Every structure is written in C-alpha cells, then in structure tokens.
Amino acid sequence: MPSIIEFQSICKNFKISLKNKGVWGSFLGLFKRKYKTIEALQNVSFSIEEGDIVGYIGPNGAGKSTTIKIMCGILTPTSGTCQIAGFVPWKDRKKYVQHIGVVFGQRSQLWWDVPVIESFELLKDIYKIEESAYKETLQLLDKTLNLSPLFHVPLRQLSLGQKMKCELAGALLHKPKILFLDEPTIGLDAVTKLAVRDFIKYINKEWKTTIILTTHDMNDIDALTNKIILIGKGKVLYNGSFSVLKNKYARTKTITVEFAKEYKTIQIEGYRVLEHNKNVATLQNEPTTEFHTQHFIEEVCKKYEIVDFSVSSISVDEILAQLYKEYEL
C-alpha cells in the first residue's frame, strides 16, 4: 500500500507571552513583555498508509491537536515538510480540503439554527457534490447511523450523541479520502459510543477511507485501530502496531489470592506483592517471570494454604499509563 500521509521532521513553535503575577505585574507587562517559545512539535516524522485506521495518542498537551491542525491545513509548521494525498496542506488549502473530512469532538461544524438536512444541503453545494452521489451517500449514512428522524430538527435541539452522529455524516458527505477524528467519542454514552465505533469501522471498510483518530478513550483505540502513533512532549515515541504493544504488556498479570489464614509476610519468587490486606493479597509477576498457572499454584502451595485465586490481564488503560510512565510523560 502506498503511503497517503508523509510527515517529515515537522517542527512547530508557539510564542506565548509570560504574564507576571499580581496587579503590579500586569501593569509592568504593559511596557515590557517576556516571551517564551514552546516547542509543541519537535522533529515529528511518520507516514500513514492508505486505508489504515491510525490512533494518534498521547497525554494532554503532547501536541496531538497541533498535529491534526497541521494535517488539516489550519496551521503552518515552523519547519519541515508534509505531503498528504499529493498536497501540501497549508499551501493548496482550498483544493486540499476537498479530500479530507474533519470532526472535532468538542466543536460543531454544522449550522446551529437550521434543520440538519439544510446543513447537509449546503455542504453539498460547498463541496459541489453531484445530486445522485449526494443522495446515495446520504442514504448510506442514514442507514448506518439512523439519521432520518433527525433531519428536520435544528441542530441546537439535538442531544450530544445525535449531534455527533450528524457531525460524522456531515464530514463524510463528500466522501473524503482521509478522515480526521479529534476525540469523536468524548461525552457519549455506551450505546452511542459503540454505534459510532461500528460506523467508523464500516466506513473504513466500505470506502477504504484512511482514518486518523485522537482519543483518550483506550477502548476506542483497542476497538478501532491497527496502528498507533504515541506522541509525548512533541516527539514521536512509538509508531507501530498496537497488538505488539499490547502483547508486550499483556505478559504482566495481576493475581488476587485468598489465603486460608492470615500470614504476616508473603514472599513468592518471581512475584511482587502489590497489596496485602488480612488474608487477601494482590500479586504481579516480575517482568522476568512468565506467568504460568500451574507453576504459580505449585509455588504458592509450597508455603501457604490458599482458598481461592483469580488472574486478570492488564487493561488497555493501564498499558497506556505504564507507557506514559516509562517515557516519563
């Protein structure tokens, strides 16, 4: 597969003025201002292949939104080059944006006052979509998202979930090659979240749309993406398959053991005690130990008498937390 997005050593600096404390400080600020340069992105390079769903993740303030904005042509990077679908986003903005769709989870792109269908009609004019193609796309979007009951309601009267469905449809009417989703499931309830995820997967499969997704919801990442790019403090820290990452961390198991009586100390070779309360203890295998149920039971029963135990794998959220910790984010 050819790559559709090429990011090469992109840097972006912001200059912000520092404010002094207090009234006197603010007053002084009128005459003399100190500026600080923030390096939001430092030498960010990656490429994304056509038809991929890529999760773009990182803690708050890592530079996710900045990257998305550069990819959408909203921001011009300080240095570096970028080619998306054959365009340089910030140079041929008007031509380029024909090929992309964008949904910012916390911002609305449809018109507030008018029924949703009128916003769609206007988007049809704006993107110069043929009548027949428009009808076909709308039908498909309606079928998958169940939109038609919402068509004649003004946007301002819709619930958050309904709004998000409409936003998604609005961003896809012109069948973009690339879809940018900035926290698309933020604030949605479980059912709507699942519907949105299914829809994203469906579009990716049907239209071969390349999808770039930023989110803090790790289940989104788990359910949708086959590749992740981890960014922190403006640098790319990991770029590759999510399952590899998961397997690496999934080796860590958490075991909760209930003992027959209270032991003062518990020591099992190859395992770390996370918590010990009365006759219940939580253990975790050391990175050097491969967890094996039979070995574990044998090892424990040598010294202690046990009643019950349960094993759980590390959750996706915990994987990420560990990852952030490892990279000191």
Place this chain on the structure above:
Amino acid sequence: MSYVGIFKMHLKGELQYRGKAISGIVTQVFWGFMRISLFTAFLATSSMQDFSLYQMSSYIWLGQAFLAAFYITVPPEVNKDIVRGDICYKFIRPMDIYNQWYASVLGSKIASTLLRFSPIIILGFCLPNSMGLMLPVSFEAFLLFCVSMCIGVCLCSAVILIAIYLSIKTLMPKGASAIVMSVTSLLSGALIPLPLMPASVQTVLNFLPFRYMSDLPYRIYIGNFTIAESCMQIGIAFVWLVALIVIGKLLMKSSLKKVVVQGG
C-alpha cells in the same frame, strides 16, 4: 453557488426568531418618537431652510425601519468563532473565508430587515404630517432609493468585515465592535441626521464612506437631491463599496496567514 447557500442559510436562521423581531420593532418605534420630539425641538430653534419638519421625521422613520440593515456589529456567532478558535472550521472548507463571512453577514442583515421594516413604515404613513413618513418624492427617486439601499447594505457589510478583521487582530470582538459601531453611527447619520450637522462637518463626511450607507438613500427618498445628483452619489457609493471590499480582503488575507489556533 455555495456562497449563495451560506447567504440563504443565514437568511433562514434569522427568520426563525419572531420574538426578537417583535421586540426590535417595539424598541424602534419608541425611539422613533423620542428622536422626533428631540429633533423637532432642535429644528424649532434653528433656521434650517432646506430640511422641513416632515422631511426630518421621514428621515428618522426610515432610519428606525431599516436600522437592522445598517447596524454595525460583529455578529455574535463570528465573535464566538474568533474567541473560542472555532474559526478553524472556516479553514477546512474549500471556500474563501472573506466571502463566507460576507455572505453570512449580508444574509442575516437582509433577513432581520425584512422581518422588521414593514410595520414601522406602515405606522409612519399613518402618522400626521408633522411627525410621520412621507411618500417618496417621485417614482424615479423611489427607484434610486432602492438601488442606493442595496449598495448601502453591501457597503455596511464590507465595513463589518473590516470590524471582524479588527476582532481577529485584537481577539477582543466586543472592543473592536464597540469602536467601529460608535464611530460609524455618528459619521453615517444614524445617531443625528446628517442634514442637521454643521456644513463644514458635512463637507468632511462627503469624503468618507459612512454617509453612503444610510444617509444617501434616505435623502434621495425625501428629495434632498436631484436625480442627477443622486446618480452621481450612487456612483461614489459604488466606488467606496469596491474599495472597502478590496481593502477588507487584503487585510483578511494578511491576518489569516498569521492566525494561530492554540490549545485543544
């Protein structure tokens, strides 16, 4: 055309708000009576020859009826876009940003004017001569009034776009709006009818674009100008319109290059 679509969208959006229009009309009628009594007192003590009481009250009623058309303010949704950074959605459309805003401003203006003007005009016709609204002096004058109104509204929108530019520059839409609004309402005759101003001030104002917004059509209507004079003035208004649009576009282009939307 997509810009026509945006224009229609704002037309429809604005037409929904009946309550807003009714309260607007009530306010305009109240202020109309206030201003007429004020300026009647003013005219009674001055020796103004070419501006009769009836012309003055007509001028004021036109001003009240078409206030929405010539009201200079940065639309609240544009304010919100600028302050909250939603302006970025303007960038992801395959459209020119100036034209997008121009279409939306013009659309809202026309819609809110259409909703408001007729009751006030009818009321004006019903009032007695000393405080009512006269019919246009001639049919030609009425046609020229219509033409100059159209140009005036477009001119007004071009000024608003420059106000939007100032808002982007300063990130203080309220401040920019307030300054532009108070300056233009004085210089365009929306506050005090220009014929009541000293001759020297009027001469200066002839060289500024503001009086070509509302003052020109109203004075054509009440017969302050001959047909030939009116046509010439409409020509000047048109030149101002083109000039302000070009200036606005250049300003917008230079500032949007530097726009930085910070934060997520």
